Amino acid sequence: xxxxxEVSNLKKIYYTEKEEVLSLKDIxxxxxxxxxxxxxxxxxxxxxxxxxxxxxxxTPTSGNIALLNHYKISYMLQDDALLxxxxxxxxxxLGLKIEGKLNKKNKDYVIHLLNTYGLGDxxxxxxxxxxxxxxxxxxxxxxxxxxxxxxxxxxxxxxxxYQSRLSIGDDLYRIIKEEGKTxxxxxxxxxxxxxxxxxxxxxxxxxxxxxxxxxxxxxxKSTPIQNRSDKNFSNYFQKIWGDLNEKN
Amino acid sequence: MKxxxxxxxxxxxxxxxxxxxxxxFQFFIIAVFLLLWQFCSSNGFINSFLFSSPSKMLxxxxxxxxxxxxxxxxxxxxxxxxxSFIISSFLAIFIAAILWWFPNLAKVTDPYLxxxxxxxxxxxxxxxxIWLGAGTFSIIFMSLLIxxxxxxxxxxxxxxxxSNSYIIMAKSFxxxxxxxxxxxxxxxxxxxxxxxxxxxxxxxxxGVIMGELLVSKKGIGYLIMYxxxxxxxxxxxxxxxxxxxxxxxxxxxxxxxx
Numbered sequence: 001x002x003x004x005x006e007v008s009n010l011k012k013i014y015y016t017e018k019e020e021v022l023s024l025k026d027i028x029x030x031x032x033x034x035x036x037x038x039x040x041x042x043x044x045x046x047x048x049x050x051x052x053x054x055x056x057x058x059t060p061t062s063g064n065i066a067l068l069n070h071y072k073i074s075y076m077l078q079d080d081a082l083l084x085x086x087x088x089x090x091x092x093x094l095g096l097k098i099e100g101k102l103n104k105k106n107k108d109y110v111i112h113l114l115n116t117y118g119l120g121d122x123x124x125x126x127x128x129x130x131x132x133x134x135x136x137x138x139x140x141x142x143x144x145x146x147x148x149x150x151x152x153x154x155x156x157x158x159x160x161x162y163q164s165r166l167s168i169g170d171d172l173y174r175i176i177k178e179e180g181k182t183x184x185x186x187x188x189x190x191x192x193x194x195x196x197x198x199x200x201x202x203x204x205x206x207x208x209x210x211x212x213x214x215x216x217x218x219x220x221k222s223t224p225i226q227n228r229s230d231k232n233f234s235n236y237f238q239k240i241w242g243d244l245n246e247k248n
Numbered sequence: 249m250k251x252x253x254x255x256x257x258x259x260x261x262x263x264x265x266x267x268x269x270x271x272x273f274q275f276f277i278i279a280v281f282l283l284l285w286q287f288c289s290s291n292g293f294i295n296s297f298l299f300s301s302p303s304k305m306l307x308x309x310x311x312x313x314x315x316x317x318x319x320x321x322x323x324x325x326x327x328x329x330x331x332s333f334i335i336s337s338f339l340a341i342f343i344a345a346i347l348w349w350f351p352n353l354a355k356v357t358d359p360y361l362x363x364x365x366x367x368x369x370x371x372x373x374x375x376x377x378i379w380l381g382a383g384t385f386s387i388i389f390m391s392l393l394i395x396x397x398x399x400x401x402x403x404x405x406x407x408x409x410x411s412n413s414y415i416i417m418a419k420s421f422x423x424x425x426x427x428x429x430x431x432x433x434x435x436x437x438x439x440x441x442x443x444x445x446x447x448x449x450x451x452x453x454x455g456v457i458m459g460e461l462l463v464s465k466k467g468i469g470y471l472i473m474y475x476x477x478x479x480x481x482x483x484x485x486x487x488x489x490x491x492x493x494x495x496x497x498x499x500x501x502x503x504x505x506x
Binding site: 055056057074075077078079081083084085086094095097098099146 | 413414419421
């Protein structure tokens with residue numbers, strides 16, 4: 001397996017007027033090509049901070065991030081952040097426009113993605129006319145449009161109701177796998193993490209360290225929804241639940 | 249043509265009928281007001297020298313039309329409103345963008361903008377006359393002073409109010425500050441800017457008339473001032489009536505822009 005990202009000894013301190021907060025104490029992990037990794041941890045432990053740093057939105061206090069040459073990272077937020085005044089197609093083209101790479105070929109690629117993933121009929125509609133799940137799919141396509149190798153997903157389903165959450169989880173997983181992307185997802189949902197990931201990093205409470213790492217091995221690896229009924233699922237669930245509730 | 253059901257047709261007719269009733273009452277109010285006014289002044293219930301009357305107003309306005317005064321004064325006033333609207337709109341959008349671009353500048357200028365916004369601009373009238381002379385410049389300047397600060401603040405706050413997730417999204421694609429403004433901040437605020445400009449035009453109207461009352465030799469505001477000095481209250485009241493019509497027309501134009 002090819003290692004595409006190496007994160008070593010990441011540390012992040014936030015400064016406020018009252019205090020300084022050590023958010024990340026010491027975070028190290030590797031990402032291999034094609035892997036789906038979840039980062040899970042108690043709320044407020046700094047999960048999203050890791051993604052913000054990887055996505056270049058925050059600078060770490062210290063530590064090192066080594067991404068393989070010519071590999072590209074793209075970030076998907078919890079909120080779909082679709083601009084209400086642009087059509088779905090224009091929204092999905094925004095990243096390309098910003099990067100100055102909006103040409104016929106790339107536009108056709110985006111239209112192809114929209115058609116493939118069931119948004120073809122909606123690409124000239126405005127976001128308000130789409131359901132929450134469809135909007136989230138559109139946001140994923142906007143992220144994919146710039147042809148990233150590594151996707152960062154920051155609780156991509158947490159704004160949805162439970163049922164759409166499961167089905168959109170399936171959708172996102174399928175799209176990411178079919179497009180052959182590597183992904184790091186932050187979530188607080190244990191079931192979501194086990195059902196979608198190849199590997200799970202469990203963070204401690206703040207200041208965060210990587211407390212445990214699980215390679216998820218299922219008897220029959222299938223879609224996320226199917227995976228939930230796998231024999232090993234509840235086993236992992238119990239372990240991670242225990243990790244998250246340990247007092248330390 | 250699309251075929252519509254009987255019920256739909258009835259619904260549309262009902263809607264039309266309601267609209268007609270509204271129009272009727274809108275007209276009814278002004279008609280009753282004018283008739284009552286005429287009745288009171290013809291029968292000596294009110295002093296028609298002080299309060300004028302619709303018939304005297306008609307005679308006055310007719311006179312103004314005949315000797316071309318109405319046209320030239322009205323054109324001056326409208327022109328001044330138009331010019332100050334254009335200048336203040338551009339200034340307001342431009343300055344609001346600058347403030348958004350340089351947050352520290354915005355912090356530094358915040359108390360001054362607040363003071364300038366709430367300062368009664370009429371107080372500056374005498375100074376403006378002395379500095380810029382009793383002419384069109386002064387009037388436009390007065391109108392700008394009255395309109396521009398409130399527009400700057402409204403538009404600037406709109407720029408600040410763009411939800412953070414849009415900004416993070418654009419930044420995650422590596423958007424520059426200009427791209428962020430161009431693709432997110434400005435288009436997101438189109439509606440807000442339009443409504444700020446609507447307020448702006450009425451402020452310009454107020455400012456121009458105020459300026460004309462203070463300094464000018466032409467315009468509807470000047471006619472009002474002149475009328476009061478020669479105690480021709482028919483002229484004063486006619487002009488106020490005309491201003492009412494102008495402001496209604498401005499309102500209609502603004503609604504159309506939307």
